[in-house]
Amino acid sequence: xxxxxxxxxxxxxxxxxxxxxxxxxxxxxxxxxxxxxxxxxxxxxxxxxxxxxxxxxxxxxxxxxxxxxxxxxxxxxxxxxxxxxxxxxxxxxxxxxxxxxxxxxxxxxxxxxxxxxxxxxxxxxxxxxxxxxxxxxxxxxxxxxxxxxxxxxxxxxxxxxxxxxxxxxxxxxxxxxxxxxxxxxxxxxxxxxxxxxxxxxxxxxxxxxxxxxxxxxxxxxxxxxxxxxxxxxxxxxxxxxxxxxxxxxxxxxxxxxxxxxxxxxxxxxxxxxxxxxxxxxxxxxxxxxxxxxxxxxxxxxxxxxxxxxxxxxxxxxxxxxxxxxxxxxxxxxxxxxxxxxxxxxxxxxxxxxxxxxxxxxxxxxxxxxxxxxxxxxxxxxxxxxxxxxxxxxxxxxxxxxxxxxxxxxxxxxxxxxxxxxxxxxxxxxxxxxxxxxxxxxxxxxxxxxxxxxxxxxxxxxxxxxxxxxxxxxxxxxxxxxxxxxxxxxxxxxxxxxxxxxxxxxxxxxxxxxxxxxxxxxxxxxxxxxxxxxxxxxxxxxxxxxxxxxxxxxxxxxxxxxxxxxxxxxxxxxxxxxxxxxxxxxxxxxxxxxxxxxxxxxxxxxxxxxxxxxxxxxxxxxxxxxxxxxxxxxxxxxxxxxxxxxxxxxxxxxxxxxxxxxxxxxxxxxxxxxxxxxxxxxxxxxxxxxxxxxxxxxxxxxxxxxxxxxxxxxxxxxxxxxxxxxxxxxxxxxxxxxxxxxxxxxxxxxxxxxxxxxxxxxxxxxxxxxxxxxxxxxxxxxxxxxxxxxxxxxxxxxxxxxxxxxxxxxxxxxxxxxxxxxxxxxxxxxxxxxxxxxxxxxxxxxxxxxxxxxxxxxxxxxxxxxxxxxxxxxxxxxxxxxxxxxxxxxxxxxxxxxxxxxxxxxxxxxxxxxxxxxxx
Numbered sequence: 020x021x022x023x024x025x026x027x028x029x030x031x032x033x034x035x036x037x038x039x040x041x042x043x044x045x046x047x048x049x050x051x052x053x054x055x056x057x058x059x060x061x062x063x064x065x066x067x068x069x070x071x072x073x074x075x076x077x078x079x080x081x082x083x084x085x086x087x088x089x090x091x092x093x094x095x096x097x098x099x100x101x102x103x104x105x106x107x108x109x110x111x112x113x114x115x116x117x118x119x120x121x122x123x124x125x126x127x128x129x130x131x132x133x134x135x136x137x138x139x140x141x142x143x144x145x146x147x148x149x150x151x152x153x154x155x156x157x158x159x160x161x162x163x164x165x166x167x168x169x170x171x172x173x174x175x176x177x178x179x180x181x182x183x184x185x186x187x188x189x190x191x192x193x194x195x196x197x198x199x200x201x202x203x204x205x206x207x208x209x210x211x212x213x214x215x216x217x218x219x220x221x222x223x224x225x226x227x228x229x230x231x232x233x234x235x236x237x238x239x240x241x242x243x244x245x246x247x248x249x250x251x252x253x254x255x256x257x258x259x260x261x262x263x264x265x266x267x268x269x270x271x272x273x274x275x276x277x278x279x280x281x282x283x284x285x286x287x288x289x290x291x292x293x294x295x296x297x298x299x300x301x302x303x304x305x306x307x308x309x310x311x312x313x314x315x316x317x318x319x320x321x322x323x324x325x326x327x328x329x330x331x332x333x334x335x336x337x338x339x340x341x342x343x344x345x346x347x348x349x350x351x352x353x354x355x356x357x358x359x360x361x362x363x364x365x366x367x368x369x370x371x372x373x374x375x376x377x378x379x380x381x382x383x384x385x386x387x388x389x390x391x392x393x394x395x396x397x398x399x400x401x402x403x404x405x406x407x408x409x410x411x412x413x414x415x416x417x418x419x420x421x422x423x424x425x426x427x428x429x430x431x432x433x434x435x436x437x438x439x440x441x442x443x444x445x446x447x448x449x450x451x452x453x454x455x456x457x458x459x460x461x462x463x464x465x466x467x468x469x470x471x472x473x474x475x476x477x478x479x480x481x482x483x484x485x486x487x488x489x490x491x492x493x494x495x496x497x498x499x500x501x502x503x504x505x506x507x508x509x510x511x512x513x514x515x516x517x518x519x520x521x522x523x524x525x526x527x528x529x530x531x532x533x534x535x536x537x538x539x540x541x542x543x544x545x546x547x548x549x550x551x552x553x554x555x556x557x558x559x560x561x562x563x564x565x566x567x568x569x570x571x572x573x574x575x576x577x578x579x580x581x582x583x584x585x586x587x588x589x590x591x592x593x594x595x596x597x598x599x600x601x602x603x604x605x606x607x608x609x610x611x612x613x614x615x616x617x618x619x620x621x622x623x624x625x626x627x628x629x630x631x632x633x634x635x636x637x638x639x640x641x642x643x644x645x646x647x648x649x650x651x652x653x654x655x656x657x658x659x660x661x662x663x664x665x666x667x668x669x670x671x672x673x674x675x676x677x678x679x680x681x682x683x684x685x686x687x688x689x690x691x692x693x694x695x696x697x698x699x700x701x702x703x704x705x706x707x708x709x710x711x712x713x714x715x716x717x718x719x720x721x722x723x724x725x726x727x728x729x730x731x732x733x734x735x736x737x738x739x740x741x742x743x744x745x746x747x748x749x750x751x752x753x754x755x756x757x758x759x760x761x762x763x764x765x766x767x768x769x770x771x772x773x774x775x776x777x778x779x780x781x782x783x784x785x786x787x788x789x790x791x792x793x794x795x796x797x798x799x800x801x802x803x804x805x806x807x808x809x810x811x812x813x814x815x816x817x818x819x820x821x822x823x824x825x826x827x828x829x830x831x832x833x834x835x836x837x838x839x840x841x842x843x844x845x846x847x848x849x850x851x852x853x854x855x856x857x858x859x860x861x862x863x864x865x866x867x868x869x870x871x872x873x874x875x876x877x878x879x880x881x882x883x884x885x886x887x888x889x890x891x892x893x894x895x896x897x898x899x900x901x902x903x904x905x906x907x908x909x910x911x912x913x914x915x916x917x918x919x920x921x922x923x924x925x926x927x928x929x930x931x932x933x934x935x936x937x938x
């Protein structure tokens with residue numbers, strides 16, 4: 020883009036040539052004049068010095084100084100002020116005479132050599148020209164050698180020539196400036212002739228662009244500018260016509276748009292109605308899905324429960340096959356329904372992650388223990404490798420983590436016919452006390468084509484339309500897995516090719532706890548033991564070797580039968596020999612041979628087998644093995660098996676310490692739940708002298724009018740009169756107006772806890788009761804014995820649970836019962852006996868959509884769970900109660916309610932209560 024305007028361009032185009040030409044011509048003539056003046060001065064000097072040298076030949080030869088002086092002065096005076104000095108020198112360059120002996124004369128006495136040869140020598144000295152000329156000998160003949168009698172010097176003054184040169188320069192500069200000034204005047208007038216009309220035209224164009232009629236181009240212009248003016252006038256007229264035409268089109272378009280807008284508004288209303296209908300239909304679908312999932316799971320649980328009971332009866336082969344088919348089908352359907360229920364939770368945004376402490380390797384072992392039989396049936400090698408740097412203790416949601424791992428590993432087993440399924444877990448610590456686990460599940464199965472991989476992470480997506488018939492499944496497992504992984508702060512990726520297997524990789528972020536439980540593995544007994552390990556599977560070898568290295572054993576590894584034979588033939592024996600399953604049709608025979616050879620060189624022989632068959636393990640133990648474990652290796656069972664002969668850390672039985680003195684106080688315990696009341700009384704029995712009980716707030720108020728207590732423990736939600744009302748009445752009029760009242764509640768939000776203190780409660784205890792907190796509370800409010808020290812209950816000796824169930828934590832139940840087995844059993848039995856009634860009440864409240872009644876039922880059940888060692892039920896009840904207290908509707912928490920009912924039925928089934936009830 021040109022940055023110069025038209026006016027500047029005209030000025031430049033006019034002035035530049037004039038200035039350049041003027042400078043060139045002036046410079047040329049000035050330099051020429053300058054040179055001419057110098058040449059003239061030199062020529063004049065030669066004209067003077069040559070006759071002078073001839074005139075002084077004879078007087079110089081005769082040494083006539085008077086004549087020489089007269090000639091020199093005559094020449095000086097005749098050409099003054101051009102000549103400043105004339106001097107004559109003899110052959111020895113000695114000064115004879117001079118016309119003007121001045122102060123700067125000394126340098127002039129240095130005669131050039133050329134002057135002795137009768138040559139003219141000119142020297143420039145500042146503002147002077149110095150001429151030297153040799154004087155010939157009068158007797159000189161052309162035939163004789165060249166000879167001079169002396170030298171004449173004439174000093175010419177150049178100041179007059181310089182003045183003339185400067186005068187010439189000034190005249191040239193004046194002429195050039197006059198020419199430039201004249202050119203400037205002409206160029207300015209010329210630019211005005213062009214720019215002024217153009218400015219008018221530009222202003223007119225601006226007015227036209229703004230839709231106004233121009234008023235300053237009415238007068239004619241010169242030359243081509245007149246053509247521009249005429250064209251602009253024509254454009255103005257044409258634009259006015261176009262504007263009128265455009266306005267007509269705008270009016271027409273506005274009318275059409277108004278009509279279209281009205282149609283859009285009508286369509287929007289119809290779309291909004293359709294949207295509400297679709298949302299309502301979707302809600303109906305979600306409700307139907309959740310309810311049907313629950314309704315289907317309920318009878319399926321019955322089918323599975325009675326199928327397990329039938330296994331305990333005498334069965335022939337056909338009946339057992341039929342029963343196996345029933346159980347497999349029911350389990351498959353149960354998994355499908357569970358996936359659908361989880362998917363409905365994800366769609367509704369009701370899937371929340373827990374944040375509890377768990378042990379990573381135990382969680383992984385639980386998953387693989389369940390899935391290993393499926394891999395063993397297909398003769399697949401299933402192995403898990405955990406990097407030793409991965410933290411053992413984490414804080415997160417172990418249930419959902421196991422669900423992710425279960426989905427991926429079960430899929431890998433399902434789609435792999437031969438080869439292996441491997442799981443690798445590594446991790447890295449983050450800056451904020453968190454760790455990011457990287458888990459990869461790799462198989463050697465059928466693989467997935469690239470164009471089918473994206474469909475796997477969509478609802479009901481399958482890589483092959485016929486895959487459901489061949490392998491089963493709903494197609495929901497991976498989409499649920501993807502959402503769970505993203506909820507854990509990670510992402511899942513897939514790498515697969517047809518015929519080359521599949522590798523799913525995902526990462527998840529967990530917190531690292533500040534404190535964790537000490538390891539209970541007896542690995543210290545294995546330190547420095549010599550272990551011979553044979554394993555043909557590379558991944559299983561790496562995984563087991565990593566575990567053994569962490570236990571500080573000396574490992575001799577063998578990957579082939581030949582290496583094993585060489586190791587057995589060495590002169591050193593081994594403490595332990597571990598043999599992996601060699602596989603193949605004749606693996607049983609081969610294993611027996613290996614056991615027989617290993618027995619000769621090892622103290623103990625253990626097997627790691629790809630089977631859960633009890634008969635096979637018994638047969639191999641009968642062949643000489645000391646123990647068998649199913650793959651993949653469970654690190655706890657593995658360590659217990661290897662360390663059994665060397666145990667240095669056998670658990671000791673802790674005897675109950677002597678009872679401490681009871682506090683001399685009397686308490687009142689108020690609770691409507693018999694289990695809670697019984698437990699609190701049992702805990703107080705060893706700590707205080709006496710206590711009374713009441714089953715509701717009204718009874719507590721009446722008792723407080725007749726008896727005075729040192730402390731009162733008050734439940735909050737009770738029939739007839741709740742704990743808050745009872746507290747207010749006791750504070751208003753009773754014998755216990757100043758008695759500390761402790762609120763005992765199964766669940767309280769932060770705001771509710773503060774409210775309890777404002778209505779009169781001195782403090783509060785949260786169920787399940789912590790014995791140390793209870794003791795501290797008693798000590799705090801013991802009026803007469805403030806310095807009494809209450810002993811801490813010792814841990815109860817290991818007591819087996821009454822039955823096995825994933826919902827029962829028997830150690831926790833014993834802890835809640837103060838280490839009393841009878842009390843823990845009684846509390847658990849009271850909870851089990853209340854389950855049928857609780858299920859019935861929950862279903863009735865749900866059908867009647869009675870929010871308050873359901874909240875009361877859940878609260879009471881939550882309180883009972885706090886003392887019976889059922890953390891899953893307790894957490895689920897707490898989640899439901901929290902949501903209901905935050906005004907969540909029954910429809911919002913319906914999936915959790917269904918899950919609670921299923922957990923209760925499972926607990927009844929595991930305990931055998933369901934069978935007894937049906938009988």
